[in-house]
Amino acid sequence: MSDALLIASQLTKRFGGLAAVNDVSLEVAQGQIHAVIGPNGAGKSTLTNLLSGDLPPTSGRITLAGQDVTGWSPEKISRAGLGRSYQKTNIFQPFTVWENVRLAAQSREPHGASWLKLAGSFASINDRATQAIEMAGLSARRDVIAATISHGEQRQLEIAMTLATGPRALLLDEPLAGMGVAEAERMVQLLLKLKPAHAIMLVEHDMDAVFTLADTLTVMVNGQVIASGTPADVRADANVQSAYLGEEFAEGHG
Numbered sequence: 001m002s003d004a005l006l007i008a009s010q011l012t013k014r015f016g017g018l019a020a021v022n023d024v025s026l027e028v029a030q031g032q033i034h035a036v037i038g039p040n041g042a043g044k045s046t047l048t049n050l051l052s053g054d055l056p057p058t059s060g061r062i063t064l065a066g067q068d069v070t071g072w073s074p075e076k077i078s079r080a081g082l083g084r085s086y087q088k089t090n091i092f093q094p095f096t097v098w099e100n101v102r103l104a105a106q107s108r109e110p111h112g113a114s115w116l117k118l119a120g121s122f123a124s125i126n127d128r129a130t131q132a133i134e135m136a137g138l139s140a141r142r143d144v145i146a147a148t149i150s151h152g153e154q155r156q157l158e159i160a161m162t163l164a165t166g167p168r169a170l171l172l173d174e175p176l177a178g179m180g181v182a183e184a185e186r187m188v189q190l191l192l193k194l195k196p197a198h199a200i201m202l203v204e205h206d207m208d209a210v211f212t213l214a215d216t217l218t219v220m221v222n223g224q225v226i227a228s229g230t231p232a233d234v235r236a237d238a239n240v241q242s243a244y245l246g247e248e249f250a251e252g253h254g
């Protein structure tokens, strides 16, 4: 059996007659970025929602760190070590960067902890928040109100908030969306920094970033996997060429 940290086995999600995700299997190992690409409506977000527990699968199984987590709530899956960032910003705009990340770190503490225990965990919450802000490259923006930082920094903040929960696996849904060239480059560097200690599933439309970052690529079309493998294999795949990437991309980036 595979020892990958996150494993999707034959996942299917039906919305009425539509199979938005159709018999999809993939694995994400620690130290790897597994990118999932495909045209709009391919089922990438639905797959992410299945893995995070935001949607229950119609059939199939999800394994996280050797545990069957199929059907678990998002909170329980998060506590088991899965962090996700959302396409739409999830930030409390009037709060500072520090306050946002600290709240995320605090959400990991058990409910109903005694005051004594809370006092003891205070330092560890603050440490986790500080480390997450450093890792995400936001130390200089710590005390700035979230609403006033740039779009790129807000995406970094979302990642810092996710990191503050101490995840081992990360689901990142279009972290480069809406970014300029410099911001995108900064995010690529951040993801490379996160890679060694995490298993990362990346959904992303920016093909330059995908081919820079991914160790493994899975291509989805109409809910199904049409190709999966190394970036070089996927780029050379004739089905992928015609269904998604196109000749121009292969020539331009080959």
Ligand SMILES: Nc1ncnc2c1ncn2[C@@H]1O[C@H](COP(=O)(O)OP(=O)(O)OP(=O)(O)O)[C@@H](O)[C@H]1O
Pocket (backbone or CB within 6 Å): 015, 018, 020, 038, 039, 040, 041, 042, 043, 044, 045, 046, 047
């Ligand atoms: N809650 C829902 N109810 C019904 N159909 C849905 C629901 N969510 C998604 N779908 C459909 O499932 C299919 C896959 O959608 P999904 O958002 O997962 O694709 P995607 O690959 O993430 O697209 P994009 O790149 O545009 O985000 C689409 O046809 C979509 O309309």
